[in-house]
Amino acid sequence: MILIIDFGSQFNQLIARRVRECHVFCQIMPPSISIKEIQALKPEGIVLSGGPSSIYEQKSPKTDKGIFDLGIPVLGICYGMQFMIDALGGVVKKAKKREYGFAEVNVKSHKDLFYELGEKETSWMSHGDSIDKLPSGFISTASTENTKFAAVADRKKKFYGLQFHPEVEHTPKGKKMLKNFLFNICKCKCSWSMKSFAKLSIEQIQEKVGDKKVILGLSGGVDSSVAALLIHKAIGKNLTCIFVDNGLLRKDESLKLKKKFKKHFNINIKFVNAATKFLGALKNVTDPEKKRKIIGKLFIDVFDAEAKKIKGADFLAQGTLYPDVIESESAFGGPTSVIKSHHNVGGLPARMKLKIVEPLRYLFKDEVRQLGKALGLDDEMVWRQPFPGPGLSIRIIGDITKKRLDILREVDALLLDEIRTGGYYRKLWQSFAVLLPLKSVGIMGDKRTYENIIAIRAVTSKDAMTADWAKLPHKLLGRISNRIINEVNGVNRVVYDISSKPPSTIEWE
Numbered sequence: 001m002i003l004i005i006d007f008g009s010q011f012n013q014l015i016a017r018r019v020r021e022c023h024v025f026c027q028i029m030p031p032s033i034s035i036k037e038i039q040a041l042k043p044e045g046i047v048l049s050g051g052p053s054s055i056y057e058q059k060s061p062k063t064d065k066g067i068f069d070l071g072i073p074v075l076g077i078c079y080g081m082q083f084m085i086d087a088l089g090g091v092v093k094k095a096k097k098r099e100y101g102f103a104e105v106n107v108k109s110h111k112d113l114f115y116e117l118g119e120k121e122t123s124w125m126s127h128g129d130s131i132d133k134l135p136s137g138f139i140s141t142a143s144t145e146n147t148k149f150a151a152v153a154d155r156k157k158k159f160y161g162l163q164f165h166p167e168v169e170h171t172p173k174g175k176k177m178l179k180n181f182l183f184n185i186c187k188c189k190c191s192w193s194m195k196s197f198a199k200l201s202i203e204q205i206q207e208k209v210g211d212k213k214v215i216l217g218l219s220g221g222v223d224s225s226v227a228a229l230l231i232h233k234a235i236g237k238n239l240t241c242i243f244v245d246n247g248l249l250r251k252d253e254s255l256k257l258k259k260k261f262k263k264h265f266n267i268n269i270k271f272v273n274a275a276t277k278f279l280g281a282l283k284n285v286t287d288p289e290k291k292r293k294i295i296g297k298l299f300i301d302v303f304d305a306e307a308k309k310i311k312g313a314d315f316l317a318q319g320t321l322y323p324d325v326i327e328s329e330s331a332f333g334g335p336t337s338v339i340k341s342h343h344n345v346g347g348l349p350a351r352m353k354l355k356i357v358e359p360l361r362y363l364f365k366d367e368v369r370q371l372g373k374a375l376g377l378d379d380e381m382v383w384r385q386p387f388p389g390p391g392l393s394i395r396i397i398g399d400i401t402k403k404r405l406d407i408l409r410e411v412d413a414l415l416l417d418e419i420r421t422g423g424y425y426r427k428l429w430q431s432f433a434v435l436l437p438l439k440s441v442g443i444m445g446d447k448r449t450y451e452n453i454i455a456i457r458a459v460t461s462k463d464a465m466t467a468d469w470a471k472l473p474h475k476l477l478g479r480i481s482n483r484i485i486n487e488v489n490g491v492n493r494v495v496y497d498i499s500s501k502p503p504s505t506i507e508w509e
């Protein structure tokens with residue numbers, strides 16, 4: 001495995017991704033990791049990530065210099081390289097000219113990191129500090145117009161540094177450089193695959209859980225579904241899933257899930273119909289944050305009550321993914337300001353005093369999809385668009401009533417049908433309908449109507465952090481509008497949301 005030490009760069013996840021794309025397992029750890037912990041991980045190589053600090057600032061992040069005595073190859077990227085140079089006796093100073101964006105790199109040595117690369121390569125820089133003097137043993141292996149030490153190496157000790165970012169797409173040959181590090185320098189093997197991950201993971205679950213019982217909140221989304229399948233493969237009937245129908249789900253959701261998980265996979269599932277409870281608690285509530293809080297709290301109450309009925313449950317399983325882990329554990333980026341209180345099962349573990357099983361903790365979303373496929377989940381489940389915990393409640397602006405939910409459910413089903421038929425479902429991050437608290441005048445069969453307005457939201461995105469409104473063909477939009485107005489009673493107007501995130505968010509509330 002490859003250990004990535006996190007100095008706070010926004011690109012750390014990208015480094016991890018690139019390494020995994022090469023079928024090598026890796027883990028991101030904070031700089032506070034001890035030498036003992038590092039040795040226990042037995043890494044074949046260590047990557048020191050970039051970061052926003054300057055090495056000469058007092059509070060700049062540092063890791064134990066003992067990593068340079070372990071005999072393990074090290075690749076320092078940007079701040080990571082500067083940390084290494086400083087730690088080994090070199091000098092890092094504020095650069096005369098800062099470099100941001102593209103820079104042409106003149107490669108001086110084609111060994112090691114630059115094996116099979118050209119004389120000149122494009123790189124992407126983002127730094128205000130540069131190396132002024134190298135420690136003994138190091139040489140410069142590449143330079144740019146402004147930076148003498150764009151790449152450095154101590155070949156004997158297998159220490160390498162890059163001032164630019166090989167992990168970003170703007171460094172086109174960056175992946176080849178990383179591959180050179182992994183395979184030529186660290187001698188890693190291409191052994192990481194979803195099948196091997198599944199096998200290892202099943203063994204780890206069995207070891208951790210033994211013959212105890214596990215409960216899991218199944219939502220029908222990709223993450224909890226894959227977690228359920230994996231744990232079921234490990235411990236069979238000792239897993240009980242709890243599915244809470246909050247009355248805010250899409251059309252036939254509960255039924256479909258029953259069919260898939262209970263009948264097809266033979267997984268223990270408790271279906272809890274709590275729709276009346278949720279709708280009662282949401283009566284006359286229109287404030288988005290209030291809605292979210294009410295739903296979050298009630299979910300925990302309902303789940304907890306059900307879980308208590310399962311005798312001898314010691315573990316709670318969660319479909320936490322790697323980006324969630326990094327977000328909450330990142331060395332420097334504490335939680336950003338609350339834009340929306342996300343409702344997952346965040347409050348559960350503390351309240352229920354159960355031990356946690358998180359088998360997807362080191363995976364990215366697309367890896368979870370691959371794992372789902374490897375475990376036999378069908379494409380429909382594997383490629384599901386995300387659906388928020390508070391469900392349709394945050395897509396009904398204003399009062400939530402059974403009638404309005406029914407209207408939105410019908411519209412949503414029609415919309416998704418058209419998006420699927422048009423071949424757009426997998427191309428979009430999300431596509432959904434929003435019911436507005438407004439009415440407009442229309443005319444149907446010579447009669448005046450005064451009905452609801454639906455807004456269609458369709459976005460493309462890689463990670464939901466940013467998103468662009470989808471440029472759906474007018475023909476498709478026309479068909480969607482036509483079908484909604486003709487087939488759903490109570491709607492006489494459809495509009496298309498053309499806002500991106502930021503400044504808007506994906507969901508309306």
Ligand code: XMP
Pocket residue numbers: 340341342343344386387388389390430464501504505506507508509
């Ligand atoms: P926003 O609206 O913040 O949404 O741009 C970003 C992504 O998160 C989803 N979302 C949620 N997911 N619980 C979830 O599990 C929630 O409370 C929640 N709120 C929003 C949203 O659908 C989008 O994919």
